[in-house]
Amino acid sequence: MLLSPDGRTEAHIPSTAGGSLPSGLFTLGVASGDPLPEAVVIWTRLAPRPLDGGGMPDRPVRVRWEVAEDERFHRVVRRGVALAHPLVGHSVHVDVQGLRPDSVYHYRFRAGDEISPVGRTRTAPTPHSRPRLLRFAFASCQDYQAGFYTAHRHLAAEDLAFVAFLGDYIYEGPANPAALRQHEGTGEPMTLAQYRNRHAQYRSDPDLQSSHAAFPWIVTFDDHEVDNNWADEIPQDPALQTPEAFRERRKAAFQAYYEHMPLRRESTPRGLDMRLYRRLRFGRLASVHVLDTRQYRSDQPATIEAANDPALSMTGAEQEQWLVHGMRTSGSRWNVLANQVMWASNDRRAGPEKVYDLDNWDGYRVQRRRLLEFFGSGQVDNPVVLTGDRHCTWVCDLKPDFDDPASPVVAAEITGTSITSGGNADPVAFHNTYDPIMAESPHWKYIDNQRGYVVCDVTRERMLSSLRLVSTVRAQESTVRTAAQFLVESGRPGISVAG
Ligand SMILES: [Fe+2]
Incomplete structure (x- = not known):
């Protein structure tokens, strides 16, 4: 199948004659994502000079791809040719069709005389099947300057x-000379070329590449893919970026994000927007509702009083309706939300005074209450929210009113x-600060501030999640351990520390 930059099949590919290609085409590795029962997106981007615009000639390049049942490619089941087009930074997104449900596949790409690393992926079970087990991981927040991706190396070895x-x-953020390793470039990215270089720097990391190559990913963005704490068309610092300049910046950031992620055609940026909220289903066992809490949100309120304004929305009305309808009709035992910022009330100060991060759902209280009342209405089975952003582990019961002890756990x-x-x-300093607040926050069940990721084992009866912590991000080698496990039982809202 031949694909144009917007993903349409083309009967005719423009000539790619024009000389030989530079060497080192597959510096960014491979990835796959958004698995369906019979399809999965496979991705690569040709970038021989990743930190300098990619380094490809300004013309489309044919990329052959193949998908096989075995990692030696003896049993190839699908193959084709895609176009790596300069308009999409010579990235390739192939929505491979006609695969078997709930099956492992291997994939690779060829361009010029070069062949990519091999990726492994897996399709979803059929919609009406009843898988015995679903095992997945979630992760977030990988500031390149903050350390090495030791967690990805361990993540890649999970099943x-x-x-x-x-x-x-x-x-x-701009390069920090004091950091363990530095961002490329001379400042914050603003243009498409700059966001491409930033993504390419991250994607050059071998540990990140290994965890992409090991499993399909289901991605969503938060703020730092564009600008700290942006909200819809409003930047972090409106005094420094005109509305027009920020709209152009957002477009550039979305385009580079799409170019580097294994996303389906529906998520291609169009104008100012990019459709990122979507649903993936894993038989009748689980649906994953992927949220976008940046692109449509109201600006952050300035005070707790202002956070009670019913007009404030984290999702926009359309996405809220999509979420409620989708959760109500999913037919799934588990309704998992792939979400960015914390839902649970998260006071930052001990004693009667309360201090909240109003960029979180604490800043959008009326909508949060409305959705949590829906979660508790009996119309949706086993809602579980998975969250990033906080750079800590925070395991919580969710209640429509966190200030009311009688409010039910939903x-x-x-x-x-x-x-x-x-x-x-520094866990000691962390617990010195937060243990007293935890004593005043009975809906918090477990808190921790060390680096890692979470693995979730889901059966019809329960969801058992393991906090996997690495020993360090300041060296390339680390060990990993399960620091704690958390149990959600089907039909019993709330979460507990297991064992
Ligand atoms: Fe973060």
Whole structure:
């Protein structure tokens, strides 16, 4: 199948004659994502000079791809040719069709005389099947400057159906000379060329490449893929970026994000927007509702009083309706939300005074209450919210009113830690600060501030999640351990520390 930049099949490919290609085409590795029962997206980007615009000639290049049942490619089941087009940074997204459900495949690409590393992927079970087990991981927040991707090296060695990445895939900050390793470039990225270079720097990391190559990923962004704490068309610092300049910046950031992620055609940026909220189904066992809490949100309120404004929305009305309808009708035992910022109330100060991060759902209280009342209405089976952003593990019961002890527990939230952001942690200082607040926050069940990721084992009866912590992000080698496990039982809202 021949694909144009917008993914349409083309009967005729423009000539790619024009000289030989530079060497080192597959510096960014391979990836796959958004598995369906009979299809999965496979990805690569040709970039012989990853930090300098990619280094490809300004013309489309044919890329052959193949998908096989075995890693030696003796049993190839699908193959084709795609176009790596300069308009999409010579990235390739192939939506491979006609695969068998719930099956492992291997894939690779060829361009010029070169062949890519081999990726492994896996399709989803058929919609009406009843899988005995679904095992996946979720992760977030991988500031390149904060450390090495030791967590990805261990993540790649897990046995998983997919990885859900909940945002802060890149950070937009300028190079920090004091950091363990430095961002490329001379400042924050603003243009498409600059965002491409930033993504390419991250994607050049071999440990990140290994975890992409091991499983399909289901990705969503948070703020740092564009600008810290952006909200719809509003940047972090409106005084420094005009509305027009920020719209152009957002377009550039979305385009580079799409070019580097294994996303389906539906997520191609169009104008100012990019459709990222979507649903993936794993038989009748679980649906994953992927949220976008940046692109449509109201600006952050300035005070707790202002956070009670019913007009504030984290998702926009259309996405909220999509979420409610999709959760109600999913037919799934588990309704998992791939979400960015914390739902559970998260006071930052001990004593009667309360301090919240109003960029979180604490800033959008009326909508949060409305959705949590829906979670508790009996219309949706086993909602579990998985969250990034916090750079800590925060395991919580969810209640429509966190200030009312009588408010019922309606769901569970696991805020995962970060891959690197925050660097190596000081658990003693963390617990000195937060243990007294935890004593005043009975819906918090477990807190921790060390680096890693979370693995979730889902059966019809329960979801058992393991916090996997690495020993360091300040060296390339680390060990990994299961620091704690968290149990959600089907039909019993809330979460507990297991064992
Ligand atoms: Fe982050």
